Amino acid sequence: MHRPRPERGLDPSYTTIIHTDNRSQPLVVRQAKVLGRLHAPRIDGGALICENARIICDGDLRVSTIIGYGTIIVQGETTCTELDFVGDIRCAGQVRCCGTARVAGMLQAEGGLVACTLDMIGVLSAPRLVANGSAIIDTLGDGLWAHRTLPCRDSHSMIRSIEAHQVEARRLHCDQINAKCIVLKDASDVRTVPLEAHLTVDEGSRIRFFERHDGHLLAAGRMIPTAIQPFHCQARACPVRR
Numbered sequence: 537m538h539r540p541r542p543e544r545g546l547d548p549s550y551t552t553i554i555h556t557d558n559r560s561q562p563l564v565v566r567q568a569k570v571l572g573r574l575h576a577p578r579i580d581g582g583a584l585i586c587e588n589a590r591i592i593c594d595g596d597l598r599v600s601t602i603i604g605y606g607t608i609i610v611q612g613e614t615t616c617t618e619l620d621f622v623g624d625i626r627c628a629g630q631v632r633c634c635g636t637a638r639v640a641g642m643l644q645a646e647g648g649l650v651a652c653t654l655d656m657i658g659v660l661s662a663p664r665l666v667a668n669g670s671a672i673i674d675t676l677g678d679g680l681w682a683h684r685t686l687p688c689r690d691s692h693s694m695i696r697s698i699e700a701h702q703v704e705a706r707r708l709h710c711d712q713i714n715a716k717c718i719v720l721k722d723a724s725d726v727r728t729v730p731l732e733a734h735l736t737v738d739e740g741s742r743i744r745f746f747e748r749h750d751g752h753l754l755a756a757g758r759m760i761p762t763a764i765q766p767f768h769c770q771a772r773a774c775p776v777r778r
Contacts, residue, residue: 570606578612586621596629613647631662640676654700660686660693668699671715675706675722692723712747728753 548663551568562578570589578595586604591597596612605622608614613629619637630647631637641658648664654671665671673693692709703715706722713726717734720726724741731746731754745753 562595565599570604586623597627613681614645619651656693658692660695661694662694665695665698665700667698669700670702670704671698671700672703673705673708 551565553568553570553574554572555574556563557573557575559577561576563576563579565581565584567585568610569580569585569587569592571587573582573590573592575592576594579591579597579599581599583601583603584591584599586602586606586608587608587609589604589607591608593608593610593612593670596615597608597610598613598615600616601618601620602608602614602616602617603620607624608621608626610625610627610629614625614627614631616632617634619631619633619635619639621638622640624642624643625631625639626642628646631643631645631649631651633649635651636653636655637649638655639658639660640646643649643656643658643660643662645660645662647729648658648666649662652667653669654665654673656671656673658674658676660673681694692707693705695708695710697712697714698710699714701715702717703713704719704721705706705724708720708724708726710725711727713729713733715730715733718726718729719736720741720743722740724737726741726743728745728747729735729743731748735743737743740764743756745756747753764768
Protein backbone atom coordinates (compact mmCIF):
# COMPACT_ATOMS: atom_id res chain seq x y z
CA MET A 537 0.00 0.00 0.00
CA HIS A 538 1.21 3.47 -0.88
CA ARG A 539 0.32 6.55 1.14
CA PRO A 540 1.14 9.62 -0.99
CA ARG A 541 -0.53 12.97 -0.77
CA PRO A 542 -4.28 12.56 -1.42
CA GLU A 543 -5.42 13.19 -5.01
CA ARG A 544 -8.46 15.44 -5.46
CA GLY A 545 -10.02 14.44 -2.16
CA LEU A 546 -9.60 10.70 -2.74
CA ASP A 547 -8.53 8.27 -0.01
CA PRO A 548 -4.70 8.48 0.30
CA SER A 549 -4.51 4.65 0.52
CA TYR A 550 -4.84 2.71 -2.72
CA THR A 551 -3.80 -0.46 -4.47
CA THR A 552 -1.31 -0.10 -7.31
CA ILE A 553 -1.92 -2.30 -10.36
CA ILE A 554 0.93 -2.54 -12.87
CA HIS A 555 -0.15 -5.63 -14.82
CA THR A 556 -3.16 -7.84 -14.11
CA ASP A 557 -4.62 -10.33 -16.58
CA ASN A 558 -7.20 -12.41 -14.72
CA ARG A 559 -10.11 -13.29 -16.98
CA SER A 560 -11.79 -15.75 -14.60
CA GLN A 561 -12.33 -13.71 -11.41
CA PRO A 562 -14.11 -10.33 -11.24
CA LEU A 563 -11.99 -7.52 -9.84
CA VAL A 564 -13.33 -5.74 -6.76
CA VAL A 565 -11.30 -2.75 -5.55
CA ARG A 566 -11.91 0.03 -3.05
CA GLN A 567 -9.46 2.34 -4.78
CA ALA A 568 -6.82 1.40 -7.35
CA LYS A 569 -4.13 3.20 -9.30
CA VAL A 570 -3.64 1.48 -12.66
CA LEU A 571 -0.20 2.07 -14.17
CA GLY A 572 -0.27 -0.53 -16.94
CA ARG A 573 -2.58 -3.21 -18.33
CA LEU A 574 -5.65 -4.41 -16.45
CA HIS A 575 -7.84 -7.16 -17.94
CA ALA A 576 -10.78 -8.54 -15.98
CA PRO A 577 -14.20 -10.12 -16.68
CA ARG A 578 -15.91 -7.48 -14.52
CA ILE A 579 -14.75 -4.54 -12.41
CA ASP A 580 -16.57 -3.22 -9.33
CA GLY A 581 -15.62 -0.87 -6.54
CA GLY A 582 -14.53 2.66 -5.73
CA ALA A 583 -12.08 4.83 -7.64
CA LEU A 584 -9.98 3.92 -10.67
CA ILE A 585 -6.97 6.24 -11.01
CA CYS A 586 -5.43 5.73 -14.44
CA GLU A 587 -1.89 6.69 -15.37
CA ASN A 588 -1.22 5.64 -18.96
CA ALA A 589 -3.49 2.67 -18.24
CA ARG A 590 -5.00 0.16 -20.64
CA ILE A 591 -8.11 -1.29 -19.03
CA ILE A 592 -10.06 -4.08 -20.73
CA CYS A 593 -13.28 -5.23 -19.09
CA ASP A 594 -15.15 -8.16 -20.62
CA GLY A 595 -18.35 -7.32 -18.71
CA ASP A 596 -19.68 -4.35 -16.75
CA LEU A 597 -17.49 -1.66 -15.23
CA ARG A 598 -19.17 -0.22 -12.13
CA VAL A 599 -17.08 2.13 -9.98
CA SER A 600 -17.52 5.43 -8.19
CA THR A 601 -14.82 7.42 -9.98
CA ILE A 602 -12.76 7.14 -13.17
CA ILE A 603 -9.97 9.69 -13.52
CA GLY A 604 -6.65 9.91 -15.36
CA TYR A 605 -5.50 9.03 -18.87
CA GLY A 606 -5.06 6.02 -21.13
CA THR A 607 -7.44 3.60 -22.85
CA ILE A 608 -10.58 1.93 -21.48
CA ILE A 609 -12.42 -0.82 -23.40
CA VAL A 610 -15.65 -2.19 -21.89
CA GLN A 611 -17.75 -4.96 -23.43
CA GLY A 612 -20.67 -4.32 -21.08
CA GLU A 613 -21.96 -1.14 -19.44
CA THR A 614 -19.98 1.57 -17.68
CA THR A 615 -21.43 3.19 -14.55
CA CYS A 616 -19.76 5.82 -12.35
CA THR A 617 -20.48 8.97 -10.35
CA GLU A 618 -17.52 10.94 -11.76
CA LEU A 619 -15.69 10.64 -15.07
CA ASP A 620 -12.62 12.80 -15.76
CA PHE A 621 -10.53 11.10 -18.43
CA VAL A 622 -8.05 11.89 -21.19
CA GLY A 623 -7.65 9.33 -23.96
CA ASP A 624 -9.84 6.68 -25.57
CA ILE A 625 -13.02 5.17 -24.08
CA ARG A 626 -14.89 2.48 -26.00
CA CYS A 627 -17.98 0.93 -24.45
CA ALA A 628 -20.23 -1.70 -26.10
CA GLY A 629 -23.07 -0.83 -23.72
CA GLN A 630 -24.33 2.35 -22.12
CA VAL A 631 -22.09 4.85 -20.33
CA ARG A 632 -23.86 6.32 -17.31
CA CYS A 633 -22.32 9.03 -15.13
CA CYS A 634 -24.37 10.38 -12.21
CA GLY A 635 -22.21 13.51 -12.05
CA THR A 636 -20.18 15.44 -14.61
CA ALA A 637 -18.52 13.53 -17.43
CA ARG A 638 -15.32 15.24 -18.63
CA VAL A 639 -13.54 13.53 -21.51
CA ALA A 640 -10.73 14.78 -23.75
CA GLY A 641 -10.07 12.43 -26.65
CA MET A 642 -12.47 9.84 -28.06
CA LEU A 643 -15.61 8.43 -26.47
CA GLN A 644 -17.61 5.69 -28.16
CA ALA A 645 -20.74 4.62 -26.28
CA GLU A 646 -22.65 2.13 -28.41
CA GLY A 647 -25.48 1.95 -25.87
CA GLY A 648 -25.73 5.71 -25.41
CA LEU A 649 -24.41 8.24 -22.90
CA VAL A 650 -26.30 9.51 -19.84
CA ALA A 651 -24.73 12.15 -17.58
CA CYS A 652 -25.69 15.03 -15.34
CA THR A 653 -23.53 17.35 -17.46
CA LEU A 654 -21.06 16.69 -20.27
CA ASP A 655 -17.80 18.47 -21.09
CA MET A 656 -16.45 16.67 -24.16
CA ILE A 657 -13.33 17.77 -26.02
CA GLY A 658 -12.72 15.56 -29.03
CA VAL A 659 -14.93 13.08 -30.87
CA LEU A 660 -18.07 11.51 -29.40
CA SER A 661 -19.98 8.65 -31.01
CA ALA A 662 -23.27 7.49 -29.48
CA PRO A 663 -26.82 6.72 -30.60
CA ARG A 664 -28.24 8.88 -27.80
CA LEU A 665 -26.96 11.53 -25.40
CA VAL A 666 -28.99 12.58 -22.36
CA ALA A 667 -27.76 15.33 -20.01
CA ASN A 668 -29.77 16.90 -17.19
CA GLY A 669 -27.85 20.17 -17.56
CA SER A 670 -25.51 21.28 -20.31
CA ALA A 671 -23.82 19.20 -23.00
CA ILE A 672 -20.67 20.74 -24.47
CA ILE A 673 -18.89 19.05 -27.38
CA ASP A 674 -15.74 20.92 -28.38
CA THR A 675 -12.81 20.14 -30.69
CA LEU A 676 -9.26 19.27 -29.69
CA GLY A 677 -7.50 21.80 -31.88
CA ASP A 678 -4.04 21.39 -33.42
CA GLY A 679 -1.78 20.94 -30.40
CA LEU A 680 0.95 18.30 -30.25
CA TRP A 681 -1.10 16.21 -27.81
CA ALA A 682 -4.00 16.12 -30.26
CA HIS A 683 -1.78 14.98 -33.14
CA ARG A 684 -0.24 12.11 -31.15
CA THR A 685 -3.33 10.95 -29.29
CA LEU A 686 -6.22 11.43 -31.71
CA PRO A 687 -5.36 10.74 -35.37
CA CYS A 688 -8.98 11.34 -36.43
CA ARG A 689 -9.24 14.61 -34.49
CA ASP A 690 -10.88 16.30 -37.49
CA SER A 691 -13.79 13.85 -37.54
CA HIS A 692 -17.30 14.93 -36.63
CA SER A 693 -19.00 13.72 -33.49
CA MET A 694 -21.87 11.43 -34.53
CA ILE A 695 -24.96 11.33 -32.29
CA ARG A 696 -28.46 10.37 -33.42
CA SER A 697 -30.35 12.24 -30.68
CA ILE A 698 -29.45 14.68 -27.91
CA GLU A 699 -31.65 15.64 -24.98
CA ALA A 700 -30.33 18.34 -22.64
CA HIS A 701 -31.12 21.77 -21.25
CA GLN A 702 -28.28 23.48 -23.15
CA VAL A 703 -26.19 22.19 -26.05
CA GLU A 704 -23.04 23.78 -27.44
CA ALA A 705 -21.33 21.76 -30.15
CA ARG A 706 -18.62 22.00 -32.78
CA ARG A 707 -18.28 19.61 -35.72
CA LEU A 708 -21.43 17.68 -34.80
CA HIS A 709 -23.61 15.48 -37.00
CA CYS A 710 -26.95 14.79 -35.30
CA ASP A 711 -30.47 13.77 -36.33
CA GLN A 712 -32.34 15.48 -33.50
CA ILE A 713 -31.57 17.88 -30.66
CA ASN A 714 -34.14 18.56 -27.95
CA ALA A 715 -32.88 21.50 -25.87
CA LYS A 716 -33.92 25.01 -24.88
CA CYS A 717 -30.61 26.62 -25.86
CA ILE A 718 -28.56 25.40 -28.84
CA VAL A 719 -25.22 26.71 -30.16
CA LEU A 720 -23.79 25.09 -33.32
CA LYS A 721 -20.37 25.88 -34.82
CA ASP A 722 -17.66 24.53 -37.15
CA ALA A 723 -19.62 22.72 -39.85
CA SER A 724 -22.21 21.14 -37.56
CA ASP A 725 -25.18 19.54 -39.32
CA VAL A 726 -28.42 18.87 -37.41
CA ARG A 727 -31.62 17.58 -38.96
CA THR A 728 -34.24 18.80 -36.44
CA VAL A 729 -34.38 21.17 -33.47
CA PRO A 730 -37.39 22.49 -31.51
CA LEU A 731 -39.11 25.45 -33.14
CA GLU A 732 -39.07 27.41 -29.85
CA ALA A 733 -35.37 26.82 -29.05
CA HIS A 734 -32.97 29.75 -28.66
CA LEU A 735 -30.39 29.31 -31.42
CA THR A 736 -26.94 30.50 -32.38
CA VAL A 737 -25.62 28.97 -35.60
CA ASP A 738 -22.50 30.05 -37.48
CA GLU A 739 -22.36 30.33 -41.27
CA GLY A 740 -20.70 26.95 -41.76
CA SER A 741 -23.33 24.99 -39.81
CA ARG A 742 -26.82 23.92 -40.84
CA ILE A 743 -30.21 23.09 -39.37
CA ARG A 744 -32.56 21.34 -41.80
CA PHE A 745 -35.94 21.36 -40.00
CA PHE A 746 -37.75 22.93 -37.06
CA GLU A 747 -40.08 20.64 -35.12
CA ARG A 748 -43.34 21.95 -33.66
CA HIS A 749 -44.99 20.61 -30.50
CA ASP A 750 -47.35 18.51 -32.63
CA GLY A 751 -44.38 16.84 -34.35
CA HIS A 752 -44.87 18.65 -37.65
CA LEU A 753 -41.61 19.62 -39.38
CA LEU A 754 -40.98 23.02 -40.93
CA ALA A 755 -38.17 23.40 -43.46
CA ALA A 756 -35.51 25.70 -42.05
CA GLY A 757 -34.34 27.13 -45.37
CA ARG A 758 -31.77 29.88 -44.91
CA MET A 759 -32.18 30.59 -41.24
CA ILE A 760 -31.23 33.79 -39.45
CA PRO A 761 -29.60 32.96 -36.09
CA THR A 762 -31.20 34.41 -32.98
CA ALA A 763 -28.71 36.18 -30.72
CA ILE A 764 -28.54 34.72 -27.23
CA GLN A 765 -26.38 35.24 -24.19
CA PRO A 766 -23.62 32.61 -24.52
CA PHE A 767 -23.22 30.29 -21.56
CA HIS A 768 -19.85 29.46 -20.02
CA CYS A 769 -17.84 26.79 -21.82
CA GLN A 770 -15.24 25.21 -19.55
CA ALA A 771 -13.83 23.29 -22.53
CA ARG A 772 -12.14 26.39 -23.94
CA ALA A 773 -9.80 26.53 -20.95
CA CYS A 774 -8.58 22.95 -21.36
CA PRO A 775 -4.75 22.75 -21.56
CA VAL A 776 -4.81 20.24 -24.45
CA ARG A 777 -6.39 22.77 -26.78
CA ARG A 778 -4.32 25.09 -28.96
